[in-house]
Amino acid sequence: MGTYYSRMANASVLTPQAVDFPRWYQDVINKAELADNGPVRGTMVIRPYGYGIWERMQLELDARIKKAGAENAYFPLFIPESYLAKEAEHVEGFAPELAVVTHGGGKQLEEPIVVRPTSETIINEYFSKWVQSYRDLPLLINQWANVVRWEKRPRVFLRTTEFLWQEGHTAHATFEQARDYAAMILRDVYERFMVDILAISVVPGRKPPKERFAGAINTLTLEAMMGDGKALQLGTSHELGQNFAKAFDTGFLTEAGDRAHVWQTSWGSTTRMVGGLIMVHGDDHGLRVPPRIASTQLVVMAVKDDEAVLTKVREIGRELMDAGVRVVVDDKVHTPFGRRAVDWELKGVPLRLDVGPRDLANGTGVLVRRIRGEKYPIALDSLAATIPLLLEEDQALLLSQSKEYRESRTVDVDSVEQAVEAAATGWARIPWAKIDAVGEAFLAENGVTIRCLLAPDGSLAESDDTPDSVAIVARAY
Secondary structure, rough: OOOOOOOOOOHHOOOOOOOOOHHHHHHHHOOOOEEEEOOOOOOEEEEHHHHHHHHHHHHHHHHHHHHHEEEOOOOOOEHHHHHHHHOOHHHHHHHOOEEEEEOOOEEEEEEEEEEEEOOOHHHHHHHHHHHHHHOOOEEOOOEEEEEEOOOOOOOOOOOOEEEEEEEEEEEEEOHHHHHHHHHHHHHHHHHHHHOOOOOOEEEEOOOHHHHOOOOOEEEEEEEOOOOOEEEEEEEEEEEEEEEEEEHHHOEEEOOOOEEEEOOOEEEEOOOOHHHHHHHHOOOEEEEEOOOOOOOEEEEEEEOOOOHHHHHHHHHHHHHHHHHOEOOOOOOOOOOOOHHHHHHHHHOOOHHHHHHHHHHHHHEEEEEOOOOEEEEEEEEEHHHHHHHHHHHHHHHHHHHHHHHHHHHHEEEEOHHHHHHHHHOOOEEEEEEHEEEOOOHHHHHHOOOOOOEEEEEEOEEEEEOOOOOOEEEEOOOEE
């Protein structure tokens, strides 16, 4: 079967990545109809195609969260300001980002109300009521919600004043149980989702003390390299120790009959993952959506206004839906073929099948593989058997490209000066012992951040002072 490359999209539709990566990113969001800016600075309107990707992310993550034993619940958007004040480090960490309601119903409120920036405080208020005995533990709760954090430098999907997420909150009888659960969430829920479904090769690591979540004793993170070499944090899992438990007196009777405070975790992932998906896999022609997360995996497109062709593309659509493929039939022949082809390419739908009168006469269609940039004839009677295999091939290709790109732009260095130089185009690995307070300040002055700490073999460092720990440093979103 012959293979050749074809690009319908005109390069001028999008700003090339090499010319202006941030402009390219915004162009993709606009042209692929993913989102618009909201009327209040820092907010966004997620359009149906972008929300379809988020819905698939929710579906896949939710199944993994439930497999980890957590149940979904919902807690209020409004939190009494006094709740945040109970945990000093927490309120200090979030103070610059808080949105506070002082008036309601035409009157000044007796106590200001914080619009949910995260839910550790309000959830602990109820955990302290629900947990009485060791028999009530572990308590594993997740919620899908929106949160508000006042953002100074907003960017759609990446940093917005209001965003969507899931946040998990758990209570355990021992430190070890909480520690192990936080690590399990990072590995079995987040990392497996990002690798297996988003086709993004991520680096799991431990945040250094200054980068921890406010109120946590440890933060685990997953870092991914974007198409411009910068880092993006895609998911975090926190060990909260007993900080919130003591502040809210969330305690229980042990088997021995003593009273003890619970040990807790919290963990979350957000609509930032949509932005990461764009910047990891996108190219100068738009999105490239991994087949497993794509709300539309294949578009069957009628090339011309021909009754036989229209009948056939609708028949193919039904056949492939029955085969488990997520299909859209594009029979909008009143719109020029070239315009429709460009639109689907911009949206990054993995496969497109073009069917015209000549193709129909030959019993074939033209298959366009967005991820590989290939285009070739395919027999129409082989689609149900072939298409699922091609989707898996393209899923695997995106993951391998993500890993190869990150590894090719990650270098080992011995000084913070070398780290800053390496961070101009990618990531640097530097011994943690080489970064003292002066070196850390030097990195920050040059716009470079310490993303995470690893053990020498690349695994999670056991603690901040693990001998020979390695730091990943990079410019970041």
